[in-house]
Amino acid sequence: MAKARAIVKRLKAVKNIRKITRTMELIATARFKKAMDRATEAASYTKKISEIVADLSKADLSFSHPLLQQPEEQTKNVLLVLTSNRGLCGGYNGAVLRHVTTRLKVAKKSGEELAIEVAGKRGLSYLKFQELDYAKAYTNFEDKPRFDEVEEIADRYIEGFIAGDIHRVDVAYTKFESASRQTAVLETLLPVGSLGDEDESEAGADQGVDYEFLPSPEDILEEIVPAAFKARLFKCFLDAAVSEQIARMVAMKGATENAGDMISELSMQYNRARQSQITSELSEIIGGAAALE
């Protein structure tokens, strides 16, 4: 009976785990939908910004802004790592942290000063495990990053960049490409490479509008560059939040399926064990009866 009892115990445990993973999958699905809605709503802001930039570029103006300028040397850099606060989301954090490792190796070779800033407890524990120092840690970003919080970080970068304390800002995060495709990437946000987004050509479609600029194109440019940078950084956070939920959803779906497979296997094993026990008991009785004759 001992073996069958052990199997029953395991079976119960696996069933409980399946319940948990199934629930987590459902929660992740709900959160993913919410995060996705937020990301789509935020997209209209970025789209409008690039539209205005496209309008500005038609106004014949040489783009010069401190944030656009490449610094002469790149020795004081910042790496912002966006990971999740919670685990159980498959390879989500691992993929981002792999980028961090390669970036750190490059930094070690070139001898630059790289300040690591990390969002999310998972990235934090990774750095602690690797015994690496980090400059700042944020654990306040959950599945709904707020613009105010991101703006604070962005303002600090802008200030540092203009003052020359920061030469480059890289962000390692998971980019959301579509609901079935997210990739971990390392992107340079400062200096701002090109202002227009990938969809600039689309935004510039309505040509021939002669705008009046108030107060002047230069002035608007001066304001719009930091705004564009902030919007871009915010998008990184939103993308990371959406991707995290998708990663968790997929991981938990796999876990639920595996648990289901395991349950059917275990119940088969249990049935066999019970059957063999009954058979052996029967044969013992029959054997005993035969011995008495």
Added chain:
Amino acid sequence: MANELQLVVVTPETTIVDEPVSALRFPLFDGQAGVLPGRAPLVGRLGCGELKMTTAGGERSYFVDGGFVQINGPTVTLLTARCLSNDDIDSDAVRLELEEATKRPAANDADIDARFRDQDRARAMLAQNKK
């Protein structure tokens, strides 16, 4: 339509307003500006202050905090970092902010500019909250 404008107010987080209005007034960098249907195309910098609009359902107002405006044909788009409805303004918190800004020492031009900006913003918010 010829006598209506489509007003769109977007913040980085969400789209707050997207509806037809018959007239609106918003704060430009140097003062209030009014827009009626048929306005020439414009791209401008916003200041902070009251956004007032006249819709079919009456007048409504919001507080906008900097950003840009783009007017293209019948569409008016306001891009702003923050847009609050009157009820969302926490006047006690703003008053504290104003006090903090007034007391803050300002040693150079940039600090003074920042202080004036914060003061102006807080005062604009308070003025609107009283209405």
